[in-house]
Amino acid sequence: MSEELKTIKELADELGITKQTVQYHIKNLPSKIRKKNSRGAILLTKEEQNFINSRVNKQSDREQSDREQSDREQSDSEQSDREQSDREQSDSEQSDREQSDREQSDREQSDREQSDREQFYLEKIKIQEEQIEDFKEQRIELRGQVKHLGMLLDQQQRLALQDKKLLEEYKAENDSLKALKMPTEETEFKHLDNQYKDEVNALKEKLENLQEQIKDQKRIEEQEKPRKWWELWRK
Template sequence: MSENLKTIKELADELGITKQTVQYHIKNLPSKTRKKNSRGAILLTKEEQNFIKSRVNKQSDREQSGREQSDREQSDREQSNREQSDREQFYLEKIKIQEEQIEDFKEQRIELREQVKHLGVLLDQQQRLALQDKKLLEEYKAENDSLKALKMPTEDTKEEQANSQPQAELEALKSEIKALNDKIKGQEQLNNQVSKKWYQFWK
């Protein structure tokens, strides 16, 4: 057999493809006549082999390009999915942090409310104590003024006492003088009556 002639199997083995693939490309050969060996197997000339190799290489290139394109698309999809997953994870983490911050704010608000309530109670107590202190101070001042009035009479009180004491004494003296005058008059009347009696007696 000439080295330029090869069977379908030999060409398929050389190209690393199946016999069916070679037979598929044989249908596209320009010439429809085929050489055969003594066993009836189809023999392919050098031109026919090159034609089939060219088609196989083109198909292989297309398949390779398609695989590469598919690989690139698959890689892009995987990259996009990873980026999407990373974004989702980022947003989930962000949402989780915000939820934790919201919970912290709620707890702080509750604590502030309790503090305000406690401060309100303390302020009320302070106001009550201030009122009690004010009342006690006023009572103390009143009591102190009362004690001062008892222990140390004021100038007005002293003057009143000074003015009222002679007046009372004067009134008492007047009463005594009047009583004495009345007594003297009574005595004079009595003397006059006695003198008249003696005068009549000596007559």
């Protein structure tokens, strides 16, 4: 095999890395065309070997640098831990003092809040007592209105009964006039007939006037009649 060409295994052994690492770097080669030997193994030219070698060296340098950086960070971390421990100790003492101050402040705040709540409840009780007194006065006023409405209702019922009785009396009087016997003599019949007609007409006119007055009175009462006391009470 030519000294310029090497297989992946040969280059890996020379560089002290694995075949997988060489295959990984082959993917980054500029040319995608690969030479192969009679057995189908990939052959790498001198340029490709140098390219892979340089990438491996760079990676090795980065790993070395990373190790050194890691060592420095480890040292810094340990120093930071010691400083953090000192700060935590100091913070713990400070926290204890602050905790004590907060507890004292919380107790004072709790006392103030308790006092404010008591004052609030006292004012609320006072307002409720005033509302109860207002309700009592309203109840007395409603009772007076109910009593007045009851009196108006009784008065209306008495007037209705009087109207009914008066109508019945006039109706009975009218019926009695109709039931009067007429004289059998023709002369007296004509005379009395005219007289009775005049009286009946006068009574009818009087009855009609009275009925009109009663209707007018009922219309006035219906217009002025207050709502039922239980409707006011329900509202």
